[in-house]
Amino acid sequence: MINIGLIGFGNVGQGVYEILTQNTTLLTQRVGQPIRITKIAVRSPKKYQNLIPQDLLTTDVTDILTNPDIDIVVEVMGGETPALDYICTALNHKKYVVTANKEVVSKHKKTFFSLAKENGVDIYFEASVGGGIPIIRSLKVGLAANRIDHIAGILNGTTNYMLTKIEAEQQPFDIILKKAQDAGFAEADPTMDVDGIDAAHKLVILAAVAFKADVQLDDIYHEGIRHIELADIQHADALGYKIKLLALGHRETETQLSLRVHPTLIPKVHLLANINNEFNAAYISGNAVGEVLLSGKGAGGSPTGSAVVSDIIDIAFDISQKMNRRNLETELHQVTVSPITKTSNQYYIRLQATDTPQILEKITHELSQASISIQTLSQPTPQDGTAEIIIITHQSTEGNFNATIKKINDLDNISVINTIRVGLGRKIDLIRY
Amino acid sequence: MINIGLIGFGNVGQGVYEILTQNTTLLTQRVGQPIRITKIAVRSPKKYQNLIPQDLLTTDVTDILTNPDIDIVVEVMGGETPALDYICTALNHKKYVVTANKEVVSKHKKTFFSLAKENGVDIYFEASVGGGIPIIRSLKVGLAANRIDHIAGILNGTTNYMLTKIEAEQQPFDIILKKAQDAGFAEADPTMDVDGIDAAHKLVILAAVAFKADVQLDDIYHEGIRHIELADIQHADALGYKIKLLALGHRETETQLSLRVHPTLIPKVHLLANINNEFNAAYISGNAVGEVLLSGKGAGGSPTGSAVVSDIIDIAFDISQKMNRRNLETELHQVTVSPITKTSNQYYIRLQATDTPQILEKITHELSQASISIQTLSQPTPQDGTAEIIIITHQSTEGNFNATIKKINDLDNISVINTIRVGLGRKIDLIRY
Numbered sequence: 095m096i097n098i099g100l101i102g103f104g105n106v107g108q109g110v111y112e113i114l115t116q117n118t119t120l121l122t123q124r125v126g127q128p129i130r131i132t133k134i135a136v137r138s139p140k141k142y143q144n145l146i147p148q149d150l151l152t153t154d155v156t157d158i159l160t161n162p163d164i165d166i167v168v169e170v171m172g173g174e175t176p177a178l179d180y181i182c183t184a185l186n187h188k189k190y191v192v193t194a195n196k197e198v199v200s201k202h203k204k205t206f207f208s209l210a211k212e213n214g215v216d217i218y219f220e221a222s223v224g225g226g227i228p229i230i231r232s233l234k235v236g237l238a239a240n241r242i243d244h245i246a247g248i249l250n251g252t253t254n255y256m257l258t259k260i261e262a263e264q265q266p267f268d269i270i271l272k273k274a275q276d277a278g279f280a281e282a283d284p285t286m287d288v289d290g291i292d293a294a295h296k297l298v299i300l301a302a303v304a305f306k307a308d309v310q311l312d313d314i315y316h317e318g319i320r321h322i323e324l325a326d327i328q329h330a331d332a333l334g335y336k337i338k339l340l341a342l343g344h345r346e347t348e349t350q351l352s353l354r355v356h357p358t359l360i361p362k363v364h365l366l367a368n369i370n371n372e373f374n375a376a377y378i379s380g381n382a383v384g385e386v387l388l389s390g391k392g393a394g395g396s397p398t399g400s401a402v403v404s405d406i407i408d409i410a411f412d413i414s415q416k417m418n419r420r421n422l423e424t425e426l427h428q429v430t431v432s433p434i435t436k437t438s439n440q441y442y443i444r445l446q447a448t449d450t451p452q453i454l455e456k457i458t459h460e461l462s463q464a465s466i467s468i469q470t471l472s473q474p475t476p477q478d479g480t481a482e483i484i485i486i487t488h489q490s491t492e493g494n495f496n497a498t499i500k501k502i503n504d505l506d507n508i509s510v511i512n513t514i515r516v517g518l519g520r521k522i523d524l525i526r527y
Numbered sequence: 528m529i530n531i532g533l534i535g536f537g538n539v540g541q542g543v544y545e546i547l548t549q550n551t552t553l554l555t556q557r558v559g560q561p562i563r564i565t566k567i568a569v570r571s572p573k574k575y576q577n578l579i580p581q582d583l584l585t586t587d588v589t590d591i592l593t594n595p596d597i598d599i600v601v602e603v604m605g606g607e608t609p610a611l612d613y614i615c616t617a618l619n620h621k622k623y624v625v626t627a628n629k630e631v632v633s634k635h636k637k638t639f640f641s642l643a644k645e646n647g648v649d650i651y652f653e654a655s656v657g658g659g660i661p662i663i664r665s666l667k668v669g670l671a672a673n674r675i676d677h678i679a680g681i682l683n684g685t686t687n688y689m690l691t692k693i694e695a696e697q698q699p700f701d702i703i704l705k706k707a708q709d710a711g712f713a714e715a716d717p718t719m720d721v722d723g724i725d726a727a728h729k730l731v732i733l734a735a736v737a738f739k740a741d742v743q744l745d746d747i748y749h750e751g752i753r754h755i756e757l758a759d760i761q762h763a764d765a766l767g768y769k770i771k772l773l774a775l776g777h778r779e780t781e782t783q784l785s786l787r788v789h790p791t792l793i794p795k796v797h798l799l800a801n802i803n804n805e806f807n808a809a810y811i812s813g814n815a816v817g818e819v820l821l822s823g824k825g826a827g828g829s830p831t832g833s834a835v836v837s838d839i840i841d842i843a844f845d846i847s848q849k850m851n852r853r854n855l856e857t858e859l860h861q862v863t864v865s866p867i868t869k870t871s872n873q874y875y876i877r878l879q880a881t882d883t884p885q886i887l888e889k890i891t892h893e894l895s896q897a898s899i900s901i902q903t904l905s906q907p908t909p910q911d912g913t914a915e916i917i918i919i920t921h922q923s924t925e926g927n928f929n930a931t932i933k934k935i936n937d938l939d940n941i942s943v944i945n946t947i948r949v950g951l952g953r954k955i956d957l958i959r960y
Binding site: 109113116117120121123124220225226227228231232235236237238239240241363365368369380381382383384385386387388389390391394396397399400401402403404406407408415425 | 542546549550553554556557653658659660661664665668669670671672673674796798801802813814815816817818819820821822823824827829830832833834835836837839840841848858
């Protein structure tokens with residue numbers, strides 16, 4: 095019998111409970127012994143009195159954390175505190191920990207890994223990135239032969255849902271945000287999602303797993319989707335691109351990474367461009383396997399519960415055999431993260447200009463002076479004497495590009511409305527899908 | 528030190544060797560000790576004298592199979608015999624086995640699993656399905672919480688490459704086959720690939736892993752792509768579909784499966800329709816996670832080597848800890864596979880008819896008599912008095928459909944040119960991508 099203590103009983107906790115209840119026979123066969131939820135710590139037991147047997151519930155988390163009968167502590171409450179304390183206490187009591195909490199793992203991974211090692215146990219966190227998609231397991235095991243070189247992820251379901259809907263319904267950001275909030279796909283305060291912070295936390299975790307990098311949220315440039323207008327999505331579409339909020343990780347050298355979260359134009363022929371609605375995806379490039387794409391639902395009680403319970407099963411094997419397999423691999427290294435200004439990208443530029451014959455000449459002059467060449471330039475029919483010009487450039491470093499855009503914006507009769515990065519980074523532009 | 532004995536040194540064997548050589552430092556860190564190729568058994572050592580140190584080579588496979596210094600036997604020679612013998616001998620000598628050999632695993636999985644269990648070791652075969660994509664690992668570990676309900680796979684790179692090229696180059700099957708053979712993407716005798724046998728072997732393996740089913744190749748209906756004409760691909764495209772060779776596995780009840788390999792029309796909006804060229808993919812539906820898609824290169828020395836070496840790493844952990852984790856899970860069950868005539872599908876029908884006013888009436892009469900309703904019917908402009916009619920039906924059982932098609936074909940002035948199944952099977956028609 096493997097005994098589980100659950101901390102938190104919201105969406106994910108209930109998903110875990112349902113999977114363990116519904117798939118009992120199958121899971122017992124798989125593990126070789128039953129998995130049982132022994133205790134669930136919640137703040138208000140009454141809230142759940144029609145959902146589960148009341149004797150499972152406790153308001154005292156030490157009933158779980160220091161309970162010698164409990165083998166695995168499953169933390170699904172979310173947030174940094176008190177989850178940090180709970181996880182540390184559990185590890186110090188030699189309990190395996192499974193968590194779905196991206197924030198606490200992103201911030202305190204190093205502490206957790208070393209506590210786990212000291213105590214001969216481990217912490218599993220598949221559910222913290224990409225919901226039910228086995229991204230972390232694939233990086234650690236299924237693709238273990240590889241040096242991972244690149245990661246490009248759609249890791250935030252809310253923004254992917256919104257970008258899909260802005261295009262499908264041809265309505266602007268604000269209206270779609272309101273609808274997403276009403277439908278439960280976005281929170282009342284959408285900052286974490288729409289400003290790219292949620293995706294950046296997940297990228298911190300993937301950087302630890304894929305690159306063994308010890309980085310923090312502040313090391314990662316992150317830009318959200320608030321400035322993406324319907325017009326940009328329409329122009330991108332006309333040029334053969336979709337706009338997605340990507341979390342990008344490139345291994346530049348052994349100790350230097352590029353890590354960033356920002357909206358990106360992706361050619362429609364790439365699979366990532368076809369990941370829609372609340373689906374997530376991770377595109378991984380390894381030096382042996384080449385390109386791999388993993389996709390599935392990135393949120394929700396049942397998909398996230400799938401990841402939590404799969405972690406539990408993996409640990410259950412270890413416990414059955416009284417051993418620990420994986421925490422050899424958890425040593426993190428100091429790395430340098432390239433500043434965004436040093437990265438090289440293609441760019442989409444949307445300009446408005448009074449329609450004079452010299453405009454294009456002035457713009458192309460500035461780009462040419464900065465050695466930024468133009469891949470495509472299109473100019474839809476001008477209205478009211480104001481022309482909209484859409485340019486997609488070839489590669490430039492971001493610093494050079496920004497300085498040039500400032501110069502163009504300072505020209506008379508021209509204003510730069512928006513700029514968005516294009517492609518998955520220079521090293522993986524060769525798209526085979 | 529983990530000692531590897533390699534049997535075979537073709538494409539995959541060389542891929543394994545290169546990965547172990549190139550990623551030595553990284554792999555040693557990951558495993559906690561070095562992995563070394565100790566012996567390579569080949570028929571003609573001279574062939575490889577410029578590739579590897581000659582003292583690694585042996586022509587006597589017992590140098591590996593019964594060598595007490597060897598921990599893991601890696602079988603990458605392919606084919607049923609003598610691989611079967613070699614694997615059994617290795618397992619009986621308590622060696623872990625990693626194989627990339629779909630044929631021998633498909634045919635003898637049950638023997639291997641029980642020998643492995645008896646001897647306290649295990650057999651790993653990630654590389655036998657989907658090259659470097661961690662499909663089997665995901666089913667066994669990352670998605671372990673789930674009852675797997677459906678699998679739809681593009682598991683044969685040759686046919687996927689050919690179908691992509693037929694469309695891209697607008698040339699018929701025979702010319703594209705010749706080109707694929709010249710380019711090394713198809714073999715001189717392409718039977719295994721183009722007739723769906725290779726994909727069926729892989730489906731046998733996936734059925735064992737996902738459904739714990741003990742089935743054989745003969746239990747699986749398989750139909751290849753020889754009868755797919757350029758015209759079918761064009762008509763499908765016009766109607767919003769791509770044609771792919773799919774391996775389909777549906778869990779109908781606890782003991783009844785539908786397992787089949789055949790060309791299938793897939794709506795372009797589905798990710799599987801966007802898996803092109805030599806890429807493979809597995810679309811998996813589990814009762815907790817919902818839908819997951821895994822994609823990557825399904826063949827080639829390096830991607831397949833990635834899977835082999837990832838298996839080696841997984842085993843290396845077990846060996847370091849002197850234990851065995853996974854062979855609890857290898858018990859297979861007897862199941863019934865539904866005959867193809869009992870399955871229910873949508874169908875694409877291409878007919879040629881002399882252009883008389885009564886033709887459509889006669890066809891729709893026959894369909895209506897059989898309770899097969901029509902989803903779309905299109906009739907491109909007739910040429911030379913001969914009309915081509917394209918119909919996509921709603922669901923029908925295959926037996927009913929076949930009988931009806933026979934009746935239609937027996938009508939005067941009508942001939943049925945081709946029929947192809949549509950969609951992923953009735954239970955997963957709700958496509959969210």
